[in-house]
Amino acid sequence: MAKDDAAAPDTPPGEGDKAGDRPSRNFIQQIIDADVAEDRHTRVGIHTRFPPEPNGYLHIGHAKSILLNSGLATEYGGKFNLRFDDTNPAKEEQEYVDAIQEDVRWLGADWENRLFYASDYFETLFGWAKELIRAGHAYVCDLSADEMRELRGTLTEPGKPSPYRDRPAEESLKLFQQMREGEFADGAKTLRAKIDMASPNVNLRDPVMYRIKHAHHQRTGDDWPIYPSYDWTHGQSDAMEGITHSICTLEFENHRPLYDWFCDRLEELKLLPARPRQIEFARLNLTYTVMSKRKLLQLVTEGHVAGWDDPRMPTIRGLRRRGYTSEAVRAFCERIGVAKFNSTIDRLWLEDAVREHLNRTALRRMAVIDPLRVVLTDVDGEVAKQCQLDNHPQDPEQGVRTVTLGRVLYIERDDFMEEAPKKFFRLKPGGSVRLRGAGIATCQEVIKDDEGRVAELRCTFIPDTTALVDGKKVKGTIHWVDAATCHDCTVRLYDHLFKTENPDKAPEGGDFLDNLNPDSLRTVTAKVEPTVAEAEPGERLQFERLGYFYADPIDSKPGKPSFNRTVTLRDTWSKAGGSK
């Protein structure tokens, strides 16, 4: 199912391929097992972290990282931190800081009291940077960004040293202090690590440690006119927090030598409180969606979706509003495992995990999304039957509910076919079908409107679901709602937000937006049984044969129901021959 075999689990979803059942441990567990065997972390224990930049909402890829990190901490009896990597004030906001915490909590990852911010370490980092300057490992550089780029070289050509590279440490220290005091304009100077301009790894060609940016930071206000780079923050923050395994995605593989170089220098200077190690794994990609924060932001700001929590978005917010459960997201992440090679996972895996959880937990109800009127002509009076229907077929403890079947009801328009093929076991002229939990209806007459469209069916009714017709068992079973007691319900039906499996691959001269699916949302007014209309916001139900639905936490109110389809059903019992 995955697009690239390298990371593909070997059994399809739903066939018991949970991580725990695997004979072998994943490569990260193997590394940690070896570290534990070597007694490396016995004293401090395993310690992981999730380090989001608060510049957007979390998505399903982040969920993988969160659950991987927190899961390892739990598995090894260690600790898990949440740390905001808030070193770039221009794009970061408190709104994201709050939302990220809520989403991490929703996923079930627990940082206990260990919530940190890289900005908490600005003072320490500044002090350590001065020590690196003193030891000859860093210098203040006056080159502009463009000049620096020019001297940087390429993948095939070595770089050239900056003319400021051999500036005396004393002078650099003084300038660095002036940078910190706000004496220079944005971009006028940088602090750079003094490593190797000829290194084949461009990350080691005297990388920038500090930039001048007179920007307001959501936590430190206007205290700092200089901001540390990602590379000169991340590993140091890990070390300060006692992180043992700093797990990140593959694009940081080329940064690992720099991560280690900073740690080595600080260790030599006896400044490093603990030694973390970086391990990279493949980021999660899903079919039919984009995962880049920049693109997700663009979808929101340009109004292609209703917001970060639009149920079509791959954001945690979106999945939540769609009705996905955290149990399902956790099961999905566990099932896909971790790999060292990038791959794209079929969205079906995620949907299957949701189905599995909701199949166990959601109560069954009946709703008709495209109603066709049916009159039971031989019913005397208004009520044909009071039906006792199971709330959950596999869980008798969920009890039963009573649903009235009146003389007039609604069925799905596509459960009737005027000119039906032989294998069509639902309703057709002269044919019989079982009405779920009520009895058998036989179509005697088809009434059409002026345009020739089927407007109503006239049927006879036997109030016994097991009754034989012409000595034969009735094959099909369909759902229905009673016209007299049903309620209207807004129902949103979703399809993929993009019409192509890999929306990042744009058509010639276009961009990912050209791949948007114009039919990704269809809103209809359904007819629902009375219990559905009373649903509390946030309730999850199975509408029989239609899928799992979620009472929208914002739009739905008891008496004024509004449901989102979380996921369709894989199998429908009507086609399989039906039950009662």
Ligand code: ATP
């Ligand atoms: P950017 O850095 O461009 O803003 P990002 O998606 O990397 O985007 P971060 O907030 O830096 O966002 O990510 C936090 C953590 O989540 C990082 O450790 C990152 O490696 C991990 N992560 C991000 N995207 C994915 C993904 N698709 N699959 C797995 N982990 C991911």
Ligand code: MG
């Ligand atoms: Mg990142």
